Amino acid sequence: MPRTTKRSSGPDSQADAIEDLYARGVTDGLPVIPPTLPRVERAIQASGRPADELIALVPPNYGRATVEKIAVNAVMAGCRPEYLPVVIAGVEAMCDEAFDLHGVAATTNFSSPLFIINGPIRKRLDVNCGVGVFGPGWRANATIGRALRLIAVNLGGARPGVISMSTMGHPGRYTYCIGESEEENPWEPLHVEHGFAPGDSTVAAFAGDSPQGIYDHKSRTAKDLLTTIGRSLGVVWHHKATALGDTLVVLSPEHVRTIAGDGWSKKDIQRFLWELLRKPVKELLPGKDGGEGLPESVLAGIPNPETDGTLIAKFRAPEHLKILVAGGTAGRFSAVIPGWTFPNGSNLVIKKIQTPE
């Protein structure tokens, strides 16, 4: 058969390495970059930290994430050496007690850590915050998210079907990393809202399902648009789910202009969505419009649920709705990302990226 692809004259040891690493069960199924000593040393060097510095123990198996182990996984994921400080901050964020990686890694739910990058480092590393933000095409997004997934598997033990028991999983489990479009954000960016300085660069870890798209081409007021977004948000998990915690609302620049143009703040958005997404007890009963509904523990305290009009909120508090700006400058689309939000479950955690001087 005639060959149409020109053959490399180099050695084929790289191809063998790819097969070896897959056979050892340390990949995500896609080919990885072989973590040779020179590659790993370049990555450690770029972190500005000693190779044996312990950054975190990675739940649930509590493998030791030293700078060197992080670097090995980052090389395998295809990271450039200068991405190391971001990957290290991502490890700190997902291993923070408040994130509850133990639960997120083992759950039967869909969830996967999503990493959100803020601050000046986005420009320096060419992190995509704009068009196709959740999609492919940018090395920083693709490989930083992938490195953190490999770390969760290789150091945390989150192998699918062994520890990670997610019934469905989702494509973000290959890589799930975006930047916030601070340039299109008229409000405080995520990290500043959470107490960091605008000049700080940070990584946030958020345990999320896949993004769920909301289309609204026609609304021209904040109230109309947020009603569309709210009603769509109202069905996440299922349409009668209540008491949810951290959930992401990712607004596109065109939608942001409509909302901010009416003078609404982030707090106004959170309050409006929270109030909109309350339902009376009588509409939340199991067996009415589906078998799901209020848990037995809640119903036990309500004498006449069939007629009770008390409003129950979908979200535990307005501030659990995390507002983010990202995506292309053209298109009236936004997205919501349901969280892993059981009471005492996973919370958004933000860590500062420490870059070498």
Place this chain on the structure above:
Amino acid sequence: MPKDDRYLDPTDSVAVPRKTAHRPPSLDGKVITLLDISKPKGNHLLDRIEELLKERAKPKAILRRKKPTFARPAPDELRQQILSESDVVVEALAD
């Protein structure tokens, strides 16, 4: 040189591999803890297991314990308590 040494190991190779606990040959005379992880209806499963244990074995005692939430590991205090008082633990996952 072995093949695997050509690349650095991405795993924590020194981590102790997990092993299943020793299984006693009989449950007779043992203290059995039934651990509810707080998932809905986990108690249904454990109630039935308790009935069957009483029917088919002669345990010294059956203790019922509960994790405060399924979303996180059991608090250390609870783990120590279970460790100190039981020979066998049955944990219920449910939904």
